[in-house]
Amino acid sequence: MAAAVATAPLPMLVSSALAAPLSIGLAADVTSMDPHFHLYVPNQNIADHVYDRLIHRDEKLYPSPGLALSWKTVDDLTWEMKLRPNVRFHDGSPFTAEDVKFSIERVPTIKDSPGLMTTYTRAIASIEVVDPLTIRFKTATPYPLVPNDLAIIPIVSKKAAANATSADFNSGKAAIGTGPFKFVRFSRGDRVELARNEAYWGPKPAWETVTFRILTNDASRVAALLSGDVDAIDNVPVPDLARIKKDANLQVVAKTGYRLIYFGLNQTEAAATHFSTKAGAPLGTNPLRDLRVRQAINKAISRDTIVGRVMEGAGTATAQLVNSGLPGYMTDLQPTSYDPNGARDLLAKAGYPEGFRMDLNGPNNRYLMDDQIVQAVAQMLGRVGITAAVDVMPAATFFPRNNKGEFAMSLVGWAPDSAEASSPLRALIATKDAQKGLGNFNVGYSNKKVDELIERAVVTVQPQAREKLLQEATRAAVDDVAIVPIHHQATVWAMKRTVRYPGRADERTHAMEFTPTAGTKN
Missing domain, CATH: 3.40.190.10 (Periplasmic binding protein-like II)
Structure with a gap:
């Protein structure tokens, strides 16, 4: 393995201090x-x-x-x-x-x-x-x-x-x-x-x-x-x-960020309590365990509407875990097209021609326009037959509950601190495994094929080979609708x-x- 050495000085602060x-x-x-x-x-x-x-x-x-x-x-x-x-x-x-x-x-x-x-x-x-x-x-x-x-x-x-x-x-x-x-x-x-x-x-x-x-x-x-x-x-x-x-x-500074805004999908059977028929009777099973239902939700969301109207352009629609410039990004993986008719067809094939009711959660003070995004997605789901009961809350309340898997579908953001797709793959997609330190922020998804790709990627030394595995793992997770990516959020500061x-x-x-x-x- 080749040595990696860094010796450049740290260019982060001004050279003279002011008493201010x-x-x-x-x-x-x-x-x-x-x-x-x-x-x-x-x-x-x-x-x-x-x-x-x-x-x-x-x-x-x-x-x-x-x-x-x-x-x-x-x-x-x-x-x-x-x-x-x-x-x-x-x-x-x-x-x-x-x-x-x-x-x-x-x-x-x-x-x-x-x-x-x-x-x-x-x-x-x-x-x-x-x-x-x-x-x-x-x-x-x-x-x-x-x-x-x-x-x-x-x-x-x-x-x-x-x-x-x-x-x-x-x-x-x-x-x-x-x-x-x-x-x-x-x-x-x-x-x-x-x-x-x-x-x-x-x-x-x-x-x-x-x-x-x-x-x-x-x-x-x-x-x-x-x-x-x-x-x-x-x-x-x-x-x-x-x-x-x-x-x-005043002045404004905007930066296209690496934060992914997505919806986590709790696919465990325990989450079945969050779903019911339109009449209010328990479904008895978690519909998110069916790939067709997850695909229907993915197709029901208009990312262009969210980015263009809700965010007023302060984001970039996406279908993947990291944005351009980071290892694991794929130029051919485009955002899922808005297709309400296709969503309704998938729900019918999955056995839900009349749709169902479900809980939809998120924070209301963490991400840019977070509660508005949740409300907009609830309306979009309603158009394909899924009635979403929205419950947004302060981040301090939301995150501990979300990380315990208490919600069915929830709005979350993730920024890849390690500067490559291995960060969201390990934290959000990999099966929760405390011993391996995997899936710490996974709300309820598991796929052995994806796990194998992730675990192979993080031990692969050669950068090109590792990136290929990260891309394979990302594509497999996206195809399985492990989560529902929405956009990469821009960050805006204002100052005197x-x-x-x-x-x-x-x-x-x-x-x-x-x-x-x-x-x-x-």
């Missing part, structure tokens, strides 16, 4: 300051400020050295990383390989997590600390994605986090990282306050303090920006874009003209990447 505050309004709630508690982008976004990762990714998801200066293979089953010297945690204690080992081994021990990060740690069979700045990872089989996976795990302080609970992180007691900002205060549902780490190993952020205000209500978030209460907001509501663009004091932000393909809102506009004072 920054305030950002966030659309999604932050549920925990414990960076290992939940693989949930709003939490991980905040974690990026307080904690470092071994490998950083820029706004286009290209890797660069973080706490690891270089990485290479020692043999087919061993990866070695050389760590950055002279790095200290916020409490002044030195960063060493022991902290890396502790952080990775901590991931599967988290209690009551709505979604563990074990998908990205299970391949590691053992960890060897060679010396304070050298660490080796052993895998049971050749596994080329070790650097990709470890780029996702935040590194915490062993000294501060040993025996710490998630509550200890929320209080700040254990929230000790090496990142560009230090923890100041976390008030659930209200705000996160951070202060610049003056001893940061990299270039200092431009802001002395940062306040992330949790503003899940679209109107409140936009009002905070228009009134000047915050300097910037993320997830700009589509209906407010025109008004913001007309304001001479006194600040700048490049936008990120992974949707994250990084205070350290905001800079003051030349010649202005914030």
Whole structure:
């Protein structure tokens, strides 16, 4: 196996620090300051400020050295990383390989997590600390994605986090990282306050303090920006874009993101309770177990309507798991055409000529226009005979229930942090298997053929061969309607003209990447 080494400097922060505050309004709630508690982008976004990762990714998801200066293979089953010297945690204690080992081994021990990060740690069979700045990872089989996976795990302080609970992180007691900002205060549902780490190993952020205000209500978030209460907001509501663009004091930045918006389909027999006849009698079986029903749902949804009218163009219709530019994408796999007549025919062939009733769930404060998308899809399903009982709820309530498989059909989003199709394939499509760290976010799908392709892909070293397997697995999953892909979501930020932000393909809102506009004072 060829060695892989990265030695380029990290180009993420401005070179000079200014004594200025920054305030950002966030659309999604932050549920925990414990960076290992939940693989949930709003939490991980905040974690990026307080904690470092071994490998950083820029706004286009290209890797660069973080706490690891270089990485290479020692043999087919061993990866070695050389760590950055002279790095200290916020409490002044030195960063060493022991902290890396502790952080990775901590991931599967988290209690009551709505979604563990074990998908990205299970391949590691053992960890060897060679010396304070050298660490080796052993895998049971050749596994080329070790650097990709470890780029996702935040590194915490062993000294501060040993025996710490998630509550200890929320209080700040254990929230000790090496990142560009230090923890100041976390008030659930209200705000996160951070202060610049003056001893940061990299270039200092431009802001002395940062306040992330949790503003899940679209109107409140936009009002905070228009009134000047915050300097910037993320997830700009589509209906407010025109008004913001007309304001001479504001500017908008849009980025085509990698997040897939899709509907998960719970195909377990246990989910039969979510279905009934039009008269209200239990069906006694789960119709989603029939491929024809899943195909009918797929055909009943007009993606062009969702992207064009609901999203007003802030997305790209899709039929696959990743968008163009990422390994696993297929140019010939086009979005499923809207075909209500074909959907009705498939339902009749499956034994449901009159259709049926079902539950349809989703969050109402997580993704761009999420509750409106659920309502629109409910109307589309109604046109082919499926009466959908819509129930949307705050993300903090939705995700724990969805990850337990409590819903029949649910709107979810997924961003491939590992920058290839292996991420959604392992997390969303693979049969749930805690021992293997697979299917952590799978709501109820299983296909042995697809599982075999996924497991072959992630141990295939040669990039072209791996991509071919990822494409095969994706095509097999799409053909089986494992999930119902809708679109890849664009991300839109709005801000005062006194600040700048490049936008990120992974949707994250990084205070350290905001800079003051030349010649202005914030």
